[in-house]
Amino acid sequence: MMISGREFDTILDIGTRRAEDRKRQAMALGGTSALCPPTMRFGEPGAFDVPIVADPAAFCRANFASACGNTDSGQDVKFAKGTTTLAFKFNEGIIVSVDSRSTMGAYIASGTVKKVIEINPFLLGTMAGGAADCSFWERNLGMQCRMYELRNRKRISVAAASKLLANTVNAYRGYGLSMGTMITGWDETGPQLYYVDSEGTRLKGNIFSCGSGSTFAYGVLDSYYRPDLSVEEAIDLGKRAVYHAAHRDAMSGGINNLYHVTQKGWTKIHSIDVNDMHYEFLEEDKNAMSS
Numbered sequence: 001m002m003i004s005g006r007e008f009d010t011i012l013d014i015g016t017r018r019a020e021d022r023k024r025q026a027m028a029l030g031g032t033s034a035l036c037p038p039t040m041r042f043g044e045p046g047a048f049d050v051p052i053v054a055d056p057a058a059f060c061r062a063n064f065a066s067a068c069g070n071t072d073s074g075q076d077v078k079f080a081k082g083t084t085t086l087a088f089k090f091n092e093g094i095i096v097s098v099d100s101r102s103t104m105g106a107y108i109a110s111g112t113v114k115k116v117i118e119i120n121p122f123l124l125g126t127m128a129g130g131a132a133d134c135s136f137w138e139r140n141l142g143m144q145c146r147m148y149e150l151r152n153r154k155r156i157s158v159a160a161a162s163k164l165l166a167n168t169v170n171a172y173r174g175y176g177l178s179m180g181t182m183i184t185g186w187d188e189t190g191p192q193l194y195y196v197d198s199e200g201t202r203l204k205g206n207i208f209s210c211g212s213g214s215t216f217a218y219g220v221l222d223s224y225y226r227p228d229l230s231v232e233e234a235i236d237l238g239k240r241a242v243y244h245a246a247h248r249d250a251m252s253g254g255i256n257n258l259y260h261v262t263q264k265g266w267t268k269i270h271s272i273d274v275n276d277m278h279y280e281f282l283e284e285d286k287n288a289m290s291s
Helices: 005-012 017-030 056-063 131-152 158-171 214-224 231-248 274-290
Strands: 085-090 093-098 102-104 107-110 116-120 123-126 180-187 190-197 202-204 207-210 255-262 265-273
Touching: 085 180, 085 190, 085 214, 085 231, 093 123, 093 180, 093 190, 093 231, 116 131, 123 131, 123 158, 131 158, 131 180, 158 180, 158 190, 158 202, 180 207, 180 255, 190 207, 207 214, 214 231, 231 255, 231 265, 231 274, 255 274, 265 274
Parallel strands: none
Antiparallel strands: 085 093, 085 207, 093 255, 102 107, 116 123, 123 180, 180 190, 190 202, 255 265
């Protein structure tokens, strides 16, 4: 298939100020449907649908907004979500540890969800909130990072990658996105860890945990985290934090996927069923009590 010069220029403009100006001009002339290419229509593959109403943002807030407590009691669609994801920096790099359970209220939809998005060999992203939102926009981030590499002939920094994601989700603020993600990796400045959510919040830190099981994970992390942990101790801490969260939080569970990020890139350490971890730690407790 041949690509015209104009189409090629459009591809290279993705993520630039020129592309954003073009979007605003299209919106002013034809509304949200003008964002779709001429060969695409609402509902077709490749089109990004929004409600065909006067104010899509207000419509989404009234019917699909993600909220806690009683604030979503009158909505047509209630988001019932749960997960446990965590990441922390230490002297030997970064540990990223997640569960794999996907829930729809009390119903377990899947036990094998991959909640770590491998953006590139040096960048990882985690998923918490809406699986579709996190997966789509973090894959979109991967595309933006690759375009940056092609334009500048060097890897994008973790700070810049997290800023790209924050800018993207901030543009859709109020449209019903539900995301609590961590962007982490190793760049020229060393190991970096950022938290980004669907409200456009972007925070830099050493320890983050997202999801319904995060309070339990934070309890373990706050008790045993040290910057001078060895690699083995850090892996064990990430493993135990997810186990205890899965044990106490009904919406978390399945498989513990754990990654270690170093100067040479990320490495997947293990995928262990939390049920197996339960009996492993139970045996350790019995041996400790008997000794």
